[in-house]
Amino acid sequence: MGNNVLMLKHIAIEGGGTIEEYLLSKGHKIDRRELQDGDSVPSKLDYDAIIILGGPMNVYEEDKYPFLKDEDKLIKEAIKKEIPTLGICLGAQLIAKAAGAKVSKNKVKEIGWYKVNLTEAGKNDPVFKGLGESFDVFQWHGDTFGIPENGTLLSTAELCTNQALRVGKNIYGLQFHMEVTDKMIYEWINSYDEELQSLKGVIDVEKIRKDTKAKISSYKDRALTFCKNFFQI
Secondary structure, eight states, X not given: OOSEEEEEESSTTSOOHXXXXXXXXXXXXXXXXXXXXXXXXXXXXXXXXXXXXXXXXXXXXXXXXXXXXXXXXXXXXXXXXXXXXXXXXHHHHHHHHHTTOOEEEEEEEEEEEXXXXXXXXXXXXXXXXXXXXXXEEEEEEEEEEOOOTTXXXXXXXXXXXXXXXXETTTEEEESSOTTOOHHHHHHHHHHTHHHHHHTTTTSOHHHHHHHHHHHHHHHHHHHHHHHHHHTTO
């Protein structure tokens, strides 16, 4: 894979985290687009890879966030041209939608640390090499994506069935946040306090803090392994 990477960012506090750290350490050039601040989605795909990050908006809010329509066009073109693409949370939902699947509300919100399990296809997919068949991930979402006709389900979980997918041979979507650092998690807890207050008694914020402290070091190692795998496809 070449060095020119497009990174689509939807909100300041949901950045590239460990993924961006990996890219910079390997000398990749990042074209970072701050979409909510007015940056445009590129009209030409002159990139070796695309990273589509998360955000609090929903894929069906295109009237409120017009850049979502532009992202849909870009993803469809990336699928057609088989440009390696990774979507995180909202980014994964955008990929599923662009590929023809439905995105809808999940039965519950997942916020905090949860276990995901690789499917047989996931166990055999090179991006998950060395991660184990089951592992903890950090989540913050209320929606879920379906699996399109040309898609493959790669991981599942108890409260939200579809956790990772591949479209074609090199377009990947992760419902969970493989990119997060502890600093990002604590910032989200502060910034999304209103949402957490509405889930009081359902989501335990102190448990999230405690789990983050215990799990973040090994999680970063796993994320770096994932990055190495993805950028070698």
